[in-house]
Amino acid sequence: MRRPQIILAGVTAVILAVVGLVVVRLTHDEPTTSGANPSGTARATTVARNDVERLTQRYELVDLTRPDRTEVHRRADGAVVATLTVGARTVVLAGPQRRFTEPSSTSAVIDSTSWVRLAPRPWQPRRHLDEEVAGWLLDQLEDRDPPIDILAASTQYLTDAPDGYNEDRVRYIGDAGFGYVHSADERDGADFYDYLEIPWKFTDSGRVKPSKRWDRDLDCSGYIRLIYGYRFGIPLLNEPVTTTVDALPRTASSMAAYARSVLVAAGRNASEPPARLSAVQPGDLVFFALHDDPTLITHSGIYLGKDQNGGMRFVSSRGTIDGPTFGDVRGDGVIDSGYFGQRLRRVIRL
Known part of the structure; x- marks a missing residue:
């Protein structure tokens, strides 16, 4: 009678041993999350402990040069979804397609x-x-559902753009005029606070009042200060500067020379346009010498991107259209040819 008991005990021990091995194997091999390596075989990964790990698990960061920058590639499909430039705050992200038009001044x-x-x-x-x-x-x-970005914001001041008000009832978007008188120091024009019709307190010069002369107007640098400064938070200065600053100075020439930025393109000398514009990307600031002195920067704008014909379009506040435009009134609104292309002197990335 003892043999069946012995056999039953032996079978039970074998079953328990097998179950134990399975449990041990599952405990050892089971990952918290799973993924695939480049060869396509399964591999184990761990739950990200923080945002740095989450970012690097979902995206590959690839370093490049000329200029020094990092491309962000989505691991799921290899698509480039962002570009960050070393030394710059400006980031270009891939997002939903949208269309910019200005039928009053260009096709x-x-x-x-x-x-x-x-x-x-x-x-x-x-x-x-x-x-x-x-x-x-x-x-x-x-x-x-991405919020408005710098490019879309820059088009909110074109001809016939509708007015918009913030929570303080300040009309901060809408059709802007052009306000500027050429002067020796390039400062006699309409700044962002003139357009907004509100006083502004600068850290370097204190409180200033808007000029009724420039009601709802912008000069070229005031327009850039409205977009990058007032709308998106880069600090703004009012007094002349003679050294690099982490802010936007008042004029186009001082902005080009002293705003902390990455140089993207420039001519071989101060009187020539850049020979290559391949590194220019949307959101870059572009600067021109439009007056008699070919070395004196007197105009500025924001690069938007290529149009349907491959032209490199920029938007700026100009007298020819009485306000912000990327149109072709008295000069094609592109930086790679024609009137403005010949007078382009510098491209920077904030």
Whole structure:
């Protein structure tokens, strides 16, 4: 009678041993999440502990040069979804396609998937990636309903653009006129606070009042200050500067020379246009010498992107159209040929 008991005990022990091995194997091999390596075989990954790990799990950061920059590639399909330039706050992200038109002054059409935003601080090589920047970048990359960006904001001041008001009842968008008188120091014109019709307190000069002369007007640098400064937060200065500053100075010439930025393109000397514009990207600031002195920068704008004919379109506040435009009134609104192309002197990235 003992043999069946012995056999039953042996079978039970074998079953328990097998179950134990299975449990041990599952405990050892089971990942929290799973993925695939480049060869296509399954591999185990761990749950990201923070935004830096989440970013690097979902995206590959690829460093490039000329200029020094980092492309962000989505691991799922390899698509380039963002470009960050070392030393610049400007970030270009891939987003939904939209169309920019200005039928009152040009037949040009710009179909763009570039969305331009400002990072919390200038990008540094990815070894310095931290939680603040990683979290910000993840938010931008994965926002399914992105807010207005720099490019779209810059078109809110074209001819017949509708008015818009903020929570303080300040009319901060809408058709802007052009306000400027050529002077020796390039300062006699309509700044952003003139357009807004509100006083402004600068850190370097104190409180200033808007000029009734320039009611709802903007000169070229005032327009850039309205977009990058008032709308998107880059600090603004009012007094002349003679050294590099983490802010936007008042004039086009001082902006080109002293705003902390990355140089994207410039001529071999101060009187020539850049020979190559291949590194220019939407959101870059472009500067021109439009008066008698071919070395004196007197005009500025924002690069929007290529139109349907491949022309490199920029938007700026101009007297020929009485306000912001990317049109072709008295000079094609492109930087790679024609009137403005010959007078382009410098391209920078904030």
